Amino acid sequence: MRALRYAFDEAVVSLWRGRRAGILSTVTIAVALFVLGAFLIATSNLEQLGDEWGRSAEMSVYLADDASAEHRQAVEALLAPGPIVAGHQFVSKDEALQRFKATFADLAGAVDTVDGNPLPASYEVRLEAAPGAKDAIAELAAQLEHTPGVSDVRYDRQWLDRLLSAVTLVRRIGLLLGAFLTIAAALTVANVVRLALWARRDEIEIMHLVGAPQTFIRGPFVMEGVLQGGIGALLALAALALAFLAVRGRYLVPLAEALNLSGIRFLAPELCLLLVAGGTVVGCLGGLVAARTRA
């Protein structure tokens, strides 16, 4: 506890003394986490978009006129709610005809001239749009096509595939860029801490000679990194919140309406905490690397 208090006090004094270099590394961390945070906001909202669109996404499974009750049972077993299927609804031939007449009133007379009901019974299937669901949906469609009693499966999945691919791509770009910037930030912290170590080399020499524990020698420098990382992360979070509020009313809300999205969300509280913890860990690692090599 005494070592922690000593490390904190010394780190604050050292940060104040070397505030120019400290500001540089803190801002570097803030920029890295701002970029990472912005990508996280984008991907979490795209995921939400995919989720909401996915809920309205449908697959139509048309049944042959001679499909038996066993055939329907087999189809229904495949359409049981799970990770791919959100739910399904059976539309009988009669219901299909009624819908057609209601939707295309002008053509209603033409249908009456045909013998019997030409429209097939079907299942309207609502799909989940989880990332990685693309292959599973394709597999389900293939299974249904080969199920006896099924005459056709219609599923316009191109747009959903594109959305899911976009979410994956944006997330990968964000993680890659975030990782790159985070490494750069950690190196900046390490270099700034090295400057502090150089400035205090006389103290460190005396500390070694009097047998000071490593926690007292290295602690202040690790703490310096932790503080830079933590402050940088809080700055990034504040900048993200301000930027979000600034563009929300003007751009994001109209965009959400255009995309039929219920709302654009900021980072979830757990992601905010993760971002601050991440910044602190990055700073800590930078300080630790510098202290281990120089102190």
Add this chain to the structure above:
Amino acid sequence: MIEAHHLSKLYSRGVYALRDLSLIIDKGEFLFLTGPSGAGKSTLLRLLLREELPSEGDLKVAGRNLKLLSPSQTQSYRRTVGFVFQDFRLIPRFTVFQNVAFVMKVLGVDVAVQQRKTFQALKWVGLQHRMNAYPEELSGGEQQRIAIARALVNEPQIVLADEPTGNLDPDLSLEIMNLFREINARGTTVVVATHDRDLIRRVGRRTLTLDQGRIVEVA
């Protein structure tokens, strides 16, 4: 207290700083190490501070073989040793009081104890009235007295001094030596490296003369 057996220190360029040196320094003894530059005086002190390790032979202090100490044992060993250098090595950003208290602060000593012991040490070297001054405001003799106060504040068993009067005039040198004599009178083992033969003669204690890493005279 201090035992060296066939102690050698070989540097990478093939030069022996110490060669086959054997000696015993008793507990509570005051010993001078002298000899020309490069004789090995400072190397022996660095080995005693465990800043370096012997290349050959053994060096034992209070029964502890310095070669075999782990990092944490080295830390606890160094807490029993005080050191004084020719260039004082005071921290310019710290006041006199902070310089002396720093040694205890980094060992996690209670603040009240730090303050009491620092004041006692400063009083002992006669500089309690300068405790708020910075090193640059002090004379060379005063700075060395502060360095001695810093070496003593933890009540070490051994005090090592490397040319402690090298930057001081003869009167101040004797004043500093008198402080070392007083430290020794309290039972602390004192080892002082100096090339000042006149000072050694005036203080009059056992003296080992080194030359090219070997003991050439014991007086």
